[in-house]
Amino acid sequence: MPKQIxxxxxxxxxxxxxxxxxxxxxxxxxLKSHKRALKDLPKHQAQLxxxxxxxxxxxxxxxxxxxxGMDTSGKDGTITHVIGHLNPQGVKITGFKQPTPEEKRHGxxxxxxxxxxxxxxxxxxxxxxxxxxxxxxxxxLAPLSVIERRYDLINRFEKQVASQRIKIVKVCxxxxxxxxxxxxxxxLKDPSKRWKFNEHDIDERAYWDDYQSAYSLAITRCxxxxxxxxxxxxxxxxxxxxxxxxxxxxxxxxxxxxxxQPKLNIPRLLKRLRA
Ligand code: AMP
Ligand code: MG
Numbered sequence: 001m002p003k004q005i006x007x008x009x010x011x012x013x014x015x016x017x018x019x020x021x022x023x024x025x026x027x028x029x030x031l032k033s034h035k036r037a038l039k040d041l042p043k044h045q046a047q048l049x050x051x052x053x054x055x056x057x058x059x060x061x062x063x064x065x066x067x068x069g070m071d072t073s074g075k076d077g078t079i080t081h082v083i084g085h086l087n088p089q090g091v092k093i094t095g096f097k098q099p100t101p102e103e104k105r106h107g108x109x110x111x112x113x114x115x116x117x118x119x120x121x122x123x124x125x126x127x128x129x130x131x132x133x134x135x136x137x138x139x140x141l142a143p144l145s146v147i148e149r150r151y152d153l154i155n156r157f158e159k160q161v162a163s164q165r166i167k168i169v170k171v172c173x174x175x176x177x178x179x180x181x182x183x184x185x186x187x188l189k190d191p192s193k194r195w196k197f198n199e200h201d202i203d204e205r206a207y208w209d210d211y212q213s214a215y216s217l218a219i220t221r222c223x224x225x226x227x228x229x230x231x232x233x234x235x236x237x238x239x240x241x242x243x244x245x246x247x248x249x250x251x252x253x254x255x256x257x258x259x260x261q262p263k264l265n266i267p268r269l270l271k272r273l274r275a
Contacts, residue, residue, distance in 0.1 A: 026236065027233045051253065056121070062122070062166045091122050171232055174234055
């Protein structure tokens with residue numbers, strides 16, 4: 001097995017163009033077996049918890065996970081099953097929906113900037129500024145010239161964020177058209193999932209190819225060294241959780257946070273406590 005799952009899943013823009021259609025949503029790169037993933041997951045969760053604890057204690061740097069993907073791709077499930085095992089005190093989760101009237105009065109990065117994680121935290125974006133070059137592009141919600149300028153604005157913004165010691169990790173959860181149908185059907189059939197069903201998701205399915213192109217373009221233009229895109233095949237939910245946990249673990253290991261070691265006169269303090 002290769003050392004880093006990140007190397008297998010990082011979106012490579014080789015001939016000037018990344019094509020999402022070339023990634024198999026049912027693949028499980030780097031994983032030997034389903035059993036292995038089930039065995040690894042609790043270990044990874046424990047390792048993630050410890051790394052996060054150090055990040056929090058150190059209080060100097062932050063991690064930002066940007067989660068994107070089609071409806072039912074598993075953004076919520078990833079947050080529950082991977083992020084749910086972190087210490088909630090150091091986690092800041094933000095979901096981005098259709099902009100509110102107040103948000104509309106500002107530039108598209110305004111609401112993003114306000115929700116960046118503070119030092120020591122792990123920030124999670126459930127959708128993000130990328131919606132402004134995805135749904136907005138697919139549905140012509142802004143003039144094309146405006147959308148075209150946004151890719152550079154995003155890159156500049158992310159570079160600035162990275163320079164504030166916030167490590168950005170962008171993950172695209174990639175499912176197939178058929179898998180989406182199955183998941184929408186599950187939502188209809190299962191009374192415990194019905195609340196998540198939104199007929200609008202069926203309308204959006206008609207734009208599947210346009211979304212795939214918009215994703216390919218966003219990943220092509222906004223894959224940078226300081227804010228890489230990872231494409232996680234997500235038809236298999238166990239693989240998805242395993243892979244996202246690995247990506248976070250590898251990234252936190254690279255950040256290598258440390259517990260602060262304040263200079264304390266331990267013998268004197270112990271003596272005081274014993275007195
Ligand atoms: P959900 O993630 O299922 O709660 O749905 C949120 C919805 O808000 C999705 O349909 C997104 O495409 C939409 N959305 C998020 N950001 C924007 C944006 N900037 N402009 C238009 N729609 C957006
Ligand atoms: Mg939805």
